Amino acid sequence: MNNIHYINNDLLDFERIEEILKNNFxxxxxxxxENSIVKCREYLDxxxxxxxxxxxxxxxxxxxxxxxxxxxxDLSKLQENLVKSHACGTGDEIPRQIAxxxxxxxxxSLSYGHSAVQLVTVRRLIDFFNNDVIxxxxxxxxxxxxxxxxxxxxxxLPLLGLGEVWHEGSRQPAENIMKKFGWxxxxxxxxxxxxxLNGTQFMSAYGVHCCLMIFRLSRLADIIAAISLxxxxxxxxxxxxxxxxxxxxKGQIKTARRIRSILExxxxxxxxxxxxxxxxxxxxxxxxxxxxxxxxxYVSYVFREEINSVTDNPTVFPDEDLIISxxxxxxxxxxxxxxxxxxxxxxxGSIAERRTYQLLAGKRGLPNFLxxxxxxxxxxxxxxxxxxxxxxxxxxLCTPASVxxxxxxxxxxxxxxxxxxxxxxxxxxxxNLKRILAIELYNAAQAMDFRRPLKTxxxxxxxxAEYRTRVNFVQDDIIMYNDINxxxxxxxxxxxxxxxxEITKYQL
Numbered sequence: 001m002n003n004i005h006y007i008n009n010d011l012l013d014f015e016r017i018e019e020i021l022k023n024n025f026x027x028x029x030x031x032x033x034e035n036s037i038v039k040c041r042e043y044l045d046x047x048x049x050x051x052x053x054x055x056x057x058x059x060x061x062x063x064x065x066x067x068x069x070x071x072x073x074d075l076s077k078l079q080e081n082l083v084k085s086h087a088c089g090t091g092d093e094i095p096r097q098i099a100x101x102x103x104x105x106x107x108x109s110l111s112y113g114h115s116a117v118q119l120v121t122v123r124r125l126i127d128f129f130n131n132d133v134i135x136x137x138x139x140x141x142x143x144x145x146x147x148x149x150x151x152x153x154x155x156x157l158p159l160l161g162l163g164e165v166w167h168e169g170s171r172q173p174a175e176n177i178m179k180k181f182g183w184x185x186x187x188x189x190x191x192x193x194x195x196x197l198n199g200t201q202f203m204s205a206y207g208v209h210c211c212l213m214i215f216r217l218s219r220l221a222d223i224i225a226a227i228s229l230x231x232x233x234x235x236x237x238x239x240x241x242x243x244x245x246x247x248x249x250k251g252q253i254k255t256a257r258r259i260r261s262i263l264e265x266x267x268x269x270x271x272x273x274x275x276x277x278x279x280x281x282x283x284x285x286x287x288x289x290x291x292x293x294x295x296x297x298y299v300s301y302v303f304r305e306e307i308n309s310v311t312d313n314p315t316v317f318p319d320e321d322l323i324i325s326x327x328x329x330x331x332x333x334x335x336x337x338x339x340x341x342x343x344x345x346x347x348x349g350s351i352a353e354r355r356t357y358q359l360l361a362g363k364r365g366l367p368n369f370l371x372x373x374x375x376x377x378x379x380x381x382x383x384x385x386x387x388x389x390x391x392x393x394x395x396x397l398c399t400p401a402s403v404x405x406x407x408x409x410x411x412x413x414x415x416x417x418x419x420x421x422x423x424x425x426x427x428x429x430x431x432n433l434k435r436i437l438a439i440e441l442y443n444a445a446q447a448m449d450f451r452r453p454l455k456t457x458x459x460x461x462x463x464x465a466e467y468r469t470r471v472n473f474v475q476d477d478i479i480m481y482n483d484i485n486x487x488x489x490x491x492x493x494x495x496x497x498x499x500x501x502e503i504t505k506y507q508l
Contacts, residue, residue, distance in 0.1 A: 036113025043318035079193030086153035089138030144331035144419030148202030198312035206423035231447035251293030281354035295344035331419030335402035
C-alpha cells in the first residue's frame, strides 16, 4: 500500500519532495484543489460563451501570432496543435528522476486554480506519476522565458496519446501505455495546451534536484575536508569561534563550528604542531565553504518560492473576474540562482582538489604520492590529475547562462533567461563535484592510514571505518578507477551524521 501525498495549498518543501520521491508516494488531489481547478475551468468556459473579446492563447494564436483570432470551433485543435508543434526537444534524454519531478511540479502549479485546465487533465498527469509512466523529455529546446516550452511539450504529448514514455524499464510509444491502462487521449479545451507548456517546471525540477544534491554534497565536503585537515596534521586555530565572530558571515560561522565539532576528540588535531600556518585550502575552509553555503541558502529560497507558484500565462482569477496576460513564466530568478549554484559548487570542488594536491606533496611526514614505495609505485599521482580535469571542466561550465539572451518569435519574445541551459550545466557541475570529493576522500583516507596508530575523532573514525568496508588501503599500484567509482557510490549511500546539526538538513 503506497503512502499518499495530497496536492493542496500547503507549501511544498524540499523535505516533502524528497520523502515523496524516495518512498514512492502516490499523488492525489485534495478536495480543495479539485474545487479550485473546476471553478477556474468553469469560469473560463462561461467567459468564452458570453464574450467575443480576444484572450491571448485562449482564442488567439501564440507568440508573434497573438493578434490572429481563432474561431470557437477550432479552439481545441489550436491547443492540440500547440503541444505537437512545440515538441522540438533535442539532445540527450533528461534523467528520468527529473522528468518525474517535472510531473509533480506541474501538477502542483496547476492545482492552484489559476490555469483553467480540466480536472481530467490534472488527474491524468497524476496517473502518469503514480503508475511510473515517465514521458521522454530532451535536454535542449527551452529558452527559459515563455516557460520551458519544448520540454513541457514532450512532457504533455502522452496526454494526447503521442510521444514516448518510460515504463517498467523500457521506452515505448505512449499509445501503447494508453491501451495498457485503458486511458483515452485527453481532448484539450481552450487554454489547456498553453497552461501545460507555459511554466518553469523543467528549470524548477532541475533546480530542486540540484538543491537536494548540494545539501548533501556540502555536508560531505565539510566531513571530507576535516579528514584531509587532520591527515595533513593541520591546525584547528583558524576554526576558532572568535575568528568567525569578527567576520560574521552565517556560512563561515556554520562551517567553522561544524569542523570543530567533527574533529572533537581527535588525537591528531590536538597534538603539538611544528608548522605555524597551513595552506589556504585548509586554513580558509570556513571562508570558502561558508561562502558556498550562503549562496546555496539563497538558491534554495528561490526554488522554495518557485515550486509553490503559478507560472503559466495568461493567468485566470475567477473571483476577481480577471484574465491577465503577464510574465510569470520568465525564468530569470531561476537562471540567476542556478548560475550562482554552479559557481558555489565549483568552488567547493576547486578547494577540495587543492587539498588533495597538498596531501600528495610528501610534506609533514606523509610519503610522496601517498604510497609506501614511491618510484616503483606512482601511488595517488593520477587521481589528482582526474580531479584537476574535473575542476577545469567545472570552470568552463560556470560561464553564466543568465547573462545571455536571443530574440525569438519575431521579436515578441525579445528577452529570454536561458535558465534551462543554466539548469542542465549546473547539474553537470554537481555531478563533477561529487567525483572531486570522492577523489579527495580516496586520498585523505589513504593519508590518515599513514598516521596510525594515532586516531582522528570518533565521528571521523566511524565514517572512515564504514568507507574501508568498500575501499581498501593501497599498498602497491592497482587499477584505481574501480576504487574511485566505489567511493562515488559510497558518497551516494553513506548516512551522514553530523554532531552540530541544529536545523533541518534542507537548509545550510
